[in-house]
Amino acid sequence: MARTLINVPPTAKRGEVVEIKTLISHPMETGFRTGPDGALIPRDIIHRFTCTYNGEEVFSADLFPAITANPFITFTTVATESGELALSWTDDKGQTQTETAKITVE
């Protein structure tokens, strides 16, 4: 559905705090703007972001209409074991995009 850029360190030491950076292309239409015909443009924003680490949720966020187009979300987590991070964005149209990234813990 959309282009994403994900920055997860490929390797980390056990117990290390790692920073995860994500960027997704999305118009984040607020629902407050009017189109050329004067009618409101329906709201279409990503309203939910979650990140699971080997199936366990480590970060989640609710997003609101004041958030910019192409939202950039960055957060930290503790590298516990090698595995997979699954990042999911859900928008008002009900579409969910999930991207995964591998991390190796030494």
Next chain:
Amino acid sequence: MSAGSRRLSFLGVGVAPVLIVSALVGSAAVGLADADGDSRRSGFDFMGPQTQAMQGDDTSNPGMLAVLEGEDIWNRKAGAADKSCADCHGDAARSMHGVAAHYPAFDTGTGGPINLDQRINTCREKNQEAEPFPWESAEILALSAYVGLQSRGMPVQVGDDARLAGAIKAGDEAFHRKQGQLDFSCADCHDANWDRKLGGSVIPQGHATGYPIYRLEWQSMGSLQRRLRNCMAGVRAEPYSYGSPEFVELELYLMSRSRGMAVETPAVRP
């Protein structure tokens, strides 16, 4: 009597800070000249550290989303000829290396300068036999960002083609021509008053080395012509229309003025 003296004393207080400010601006300009005595500075230098960091990291630069899209379009077959850009040009990292640094360039078909967007669309019409992408469409911005990225870090090469001397001169004249209800030329801000503030924003020198850019104010990608239309509307002039010869000449002059500076595509600007 008292009213007159109050005004005079107000002027007396007011003049001194103005002089200090202009002295500071003057010394800043001298101090920033690099070893070769080149005092030209990219708009990047005028941004805050956060915005610079955003541009500097390819996983936080939103322009890279357009680059990904552009790569997809590069490899996608289109038009009656059912050919993709890659079918003729192959790997963009090789075939497009340094190409964007030469644009706007002379076009034998029209006998004048054309910019990168126009070159892409000409190729699209002639060789892919496809409809040209509309001006400022996500597709043309993505493709020119992808092609532009292949020249990132390389010096701008525009300005040495003798066939374009007349067009550069026309762009130069447009840059120095006062226009609009505010009666400003481009040079009035970008040559005479760079590094000072306009409406709270720093005035850069107007080196268009990073286009198409991701502009935070737009929350999207945009071309140099979109940015120029912004400036023209700002001085309350009637903006040229997209793709008009006047715009291409102005782009050409701007790039010749930035000759030797590094390409930054896709740049982030506030």
